[in-house]
Amino acid sequence: MDLTLKIWRQKDSKSSGKFVIYPLKNISPNCSFLEMLDILNEELIGRNEDPVVFDHDCREGICGMCSLYINGRPHGPDDAVTACQLHMRKFKDGDTIVIEPWRARPFPVIKDLMVDRSAFDKIIQEGGYISVNTGGAAEANNILVGKENSELSMDAAACIGCGACVAACKNASAMLFVSAKISQFALLPQGQIEAKQRVKKMVKKMDELGFGNCTNTYACEAECPKLISRSNIARMNREFMCAKVI
C-alpha cells in the first residue's frame, strides 16, 4: 500500500505545532498501525530527521498508552480496538491518513502525538481505590458478591484509561472514564465504605482539571476500545446524587 500521512508535529508543549506530510510506500496491509509508524520513523531516522513521537507500550491493546486520533476517530476506523490493534487493511491503497494527538485542555501535548494524560492519575488519586490495611488474606467467600454485580464491576474495571472517551467527546468530557472507575467499586460491597467520598472527590477533581460536561451524545461509548457502557455514567450520577443528598 502507498499512503500519504499527514501528521501533527510539535516540538514541545510550548511550541505551536503544524501538520507535516509524509509519503510512505510499500506498506503491508497486515502491518499494524503502530508498525506502520515505526517504518516511517526508521525512514526519518535514516534521513537524520526527528522521528514522530507517539505513545505506545504493550501493543496488545491492554495498556491504554495508544493515543492517536486517526482520520477523525480516536484509535482509527475500527471498532473496539486501540490503535496498536488497528491494521492497515482497514485503509485503502492511496489513502491520506490524518493523525492528530488527543485534543483536550487537561491533555496537553508533550511532543508530536504524545499527550500528558496524568490528569487521569490525579482523578484516581482522589479516590479510585479501596483503602485496605495490610494483613492476612481474608477468606474470599466471607463477602458474597452477586454474579450480575461482579460481571458489571469487571466490565467497568476493563477501562484501560486510554482517554479515547475524552478524545471522542465533543466536549472533552471524562465522565465515561470517571464513571467506570467509580462503578467498579460501587458495585462491590468492599467499595461501599468509601463510596460517598469517592464519587464526590473524583467528580470534584474532574471538574477542577477542566474536562467538559457530558451532553449525552454517547460518542465516548462508541469509541471506547473496551466497550465501557454509558450505564456507568448513569450509575455515577446516582451515586453522586445519593452522596450529596443523603
Add this chain to the structure above:
Amino acid sequence: MNSSFLQFSSITKKIWMAFLGLFLMIFLVVHLGINLCLLRDDGGAWFTAAAHFMGTNYIVKVFEIVLFAGFILHILLGIILQVQNWMARPVRYMVSNKTYTPFLSKYMIYTGGIVLIFLITHFMNFYFIKLGWISNPNITPEGEPDFYIIAQQLFAMPLYSILYIVLFIVLGFHLNQAFQAAWQTLGVNHPQYNTCIQRFGTFYAIVVPLGFIIIPIYFLLIR
C-alpha cells in the same frame, strides 16, 4: 439535605438541567391543551376562557413564576455548560469527529438557541402583553388582552406560520434527544426501561410539536 447540594459541580448542573427540562416538557402539554382550543369553531370562547383562567387564577400565577424561573435557569445552565465545554478543547481537531452519535445530539445548544429565539418572539407576542409590558389594541369586553384575535392575526401571516412550524420541528428534534438524555442524567439507565424511555421520548417529540403545528395549518388552509 446537605447544603453542599447547592455547590454546582458538573453533575449537579446537569441534574438541574434534566429536572427543569422534564418540568418544561410537562408544561408544554398544558400549553398545547390550551392552544388546541383555538381549533374549536366557537369564536374563541374556550380559548379566551382558558386564557382568562391562566391569567387570573392565583395558583397558576404562582406556578407561572416557577415556570419562568425554570425557563431562565434551564437556559442559563445550558449556556454555562456549553461555554465550559468549548473551553475544555481550546485546540480543535483538523478532521471533524466521525464517531456515530444519535441524530442532532451534538447540536442541542443550537436547537435550544433556535427555540430560545422563538420563545422571545412568543413572549413579545403574548406573555409581555399579558403582563402589560407591551400594549395591544385587541381587548376583550372584560378589558383583558384578546389573545384569540391576536393569535388569529399572527397565524393569518404566512411567514409567521411557516416560521412557527419550522421552529416546532426544531423543538421536536431538541425534545427527542432531551427526554432520554434527561433520564440518563438522572441515573435512570436500565435495559428494562431504556427502550420504553426512548420510544416515549420520540412519541412525545413527534406528537406534541405536531399538535402545535396543526394550529397554523388550520388557520392558513382551512379557516
